[in-house]
Amino acid sequence: MGDILSTYGPDILRAFWWTIKLSFFGGLGALVLGTIAAVMRVSPVAVMRFIGTSYVNIFRNTPLTLLMVMSVLGITYILGVSLSQDITQNAIRWAIVVIAVYHGAFVCEAIRSGVNTVPAGQAEAARSVGLTFGQTMREVILPQAFRGSIAPLGSVLIALIKNTTVAAVIVSAEAASLMQKIIENEGGSFAIFAIFALGFVILTLPLGVGFTSLSRRLAVKR
Amino acid sequence: MTEPLVVLKDVNKHFGDLHVLQDINLQIGKGEVVVVIGPSGSGKSTLCRTINRLETFESGTITIDGKPLPEEGKELAQLRADVGMVFQSFNLFAHKTILDNVTLGPVKVRGQGKKDAEKRAMELLERVGVAQQAQKYPAQLSGGQQQRVAIARSLAMDPKVMLFDEPTSALDPEMINEVLDVMVGLAKEGMTMVVVTHEMGFARKAANRVVFMADGQIVEEAQPETFFTAPRSDRAKDFLGKILTH
Numbered sequence: 001m002g003d004i005l006s007t008y009g010p011d012i013l014r015a016f017w018w019t020i021k022l023s024f025f026g027g028l029g030a031l032v033l034g035t036i037a038a039v040m041r042v043s044p045v046a047v048m049r050f051i052g053t054s055y056v057n058i059f060r061n062t063p064l065t066l067l068m069v070m071s072v073l074g075i076t077y078i079l080g081v082s083l084s085q086d087i088t089q090n091a092i093r094w095a096i097v098v099i100a101v102y103h104g105a106f107v108c109e110a111i112r113s114g115v116n117t118v119p120a121g122q123a124e125a126a127r128s129v130g131l132t133f134g135q136t137m138r139e140v141i142l143p144q145a146f147r148g149s150i151a152p153l154g155s156v157l158i159a160l161i162k163n164t165t166v167a168a169v170i171v172s173a174e175a176a177s178l179m180q181k182i183i184e185n186e187g188g189s190f191a192i193f194a195i196f197a198l199g200f201v202i203l204t205l206p207l208g209v210g211f212t213s214l215s216r217r218l219a220v221k222r
Numbered sequence: 223m224t225e226p227l228v229v230l231k232d233v234n235k236h237f238g239d240l241h242v243l244q245d246i247n248l249q250i251g252k253g254e255v256v257v258v259i260g261p262s263g264s265g266k267s268t269l270c271r272t273i274n275r276l277e278t279f280e281s282g283t284i285t286i287d288g289k290p291l292p293e294e295g296k297e298l299a300q301l302r303a304d305v306g307m308v309f310q311s312f313n314l315f316a317h318k319t320i321l322d323n324v325t326l327g328p329v330k331v332r333g334q335g336k337k338d339a340e341k342r343a344m345e346l347l348e349r350v351g352v353a354q355q356a357q358k359y360p361a362q363l364s365g366g367q368q369q370r371v372a373i374a375r376s377l378a379m380d381p382k383v384m385l386f387d388e389p390t391s392a393l394d395p396e397m398i399n400e401v402l403d404v405m406v407g408l409a410k411e412g413m414t415m416v417v418v419t420h421e422m423g424f425a426r427k428a429a430n431r432v433v434f435m436a437d438g439q440i441v442e443e444a445q446p447e448t449f450f451t452a453p454r455s456d457r458a459k460d461f462l463g464k465i466l467t468h
């Protein structure tokens with residue numbers, strides 16, 4: 001284990017730094033998309049609900065690997081849509097987009113379950129004060145829904161961090177692809193697996209603990 | 223009667239097979255206090271909620287200050303801002319402080335400055351006797367205090383009419399009067415009120431008119447004294463017989 005760390009130490013740190021970047025931007029995108037989709041799914045307009053539901057059903061039920069491959073091979077090479085002139089940049093940006101779009105579907109469902117924890121009377125009171133649908137969502141429903149969905153959102157985020165490894169099929173910078181390279185160079189050993197597994201545990205474990213305590217601290221008292 | 227502020231004309235509504243509102247015709251004058259009573263399931267709460275369109279209705283018209291109720295969207299929101307509503311279960315915004323509960327509408331809907339809204343909110347909270355609790359959250363208050371905050375929240379919008387949907391039914395007995403006192407005060411000041419309640423004492427003390435509903439219909443309308451001492455319909459006699467013997 002010492003050999004590998006001394007040879008590849010800086011590479012490993014750099015790879016995990018990419019994993020963190022993919023997770024951060026992918027997670028941010030997923031939160032935004034998921035929130036928009038959740039609002040659409042509870043909106044009074046049927047077309048909005050349909051769009052929100054379709055989005056969730058399509059992306060929740062499609063393998064992430066397939067989406068990753070499709071982004072670069074399908075959309076960039078066949079349809080010619082690039083997110084950057086640079087091949088590496090293009091792949092990284094697509095990886096972030098795919099991670100965001102895919103996990104947005106799960107974020108949407110987590111927030112929607114949070115919306116369902118908010119009593120109907122809260123929305124009725126907001127509307128009878130004269131708030132519009134958008135204001136009711138922003139001021140009254142979503143702040144309470146987020147607090148109710150912190151624990152499931154934490155699970156989605158942890159899954160997202162681990163799922164960035166799937167980006168290895170198109171991006172060669174993050175942790176999982178470095179692991180493949182090291183195995184190619186050095187041969188497979190438990191030490192290599194252990195190092196990378198530990199890396200992910202270091203990223204995800206505090207997150208899980210943090211989200212649990214956050215959900216307890218921010219719970220809306222009724 | 224003064225010029226009608228709220229007019230319901232031939233309003234009909236179904237919940238599935240149940241015909242909850244049957245050809246409801248009702249006029250409420252400016253400054254009038256109307257108490258709606260009736261057995262549970264008679265449609266009185268639905269009637270109250272229909273007036274600010276928390277419940278839709280199928281046919282008929284409802285006008286407020288001469289304007290028909292809009293279907294949806296911004297106009298409806300604007301109209302609701304003029305109609306105060308107090309719920310049985312208070313429905314204070316659980317994640318906001320008492321003060322923020324009262325200022326939310328004035329700031330977001332009326333576009334008032336935060337400072338002005340807070341000053342006015344404190345006056346209203348003072349008036350309903352919960353100014354001390356302004357920085358607390360709803361869950362930290364008693365039911366009676368929460369309901370008084372809910373009244374202050376409605377008042378902050380300077381409503382033309384206020385609807386009360388069984389405002390004391392979820393309260394412990396010793397807290398009912400503190401809420402009723404606030405309501406009687408409002409009635410005395412000339413607020414137009416529609417009150418769904420079982421509190422006969424309030425009806426006698428503050429109401430101009432009692433509307434008795436049963437099975438989705440308005441069965442009888444009368445002045446409180448007349449209604450309680452000499453109800454005309456058998457349905458009302460039966461109902462009063464059941465509740466007044468206790």
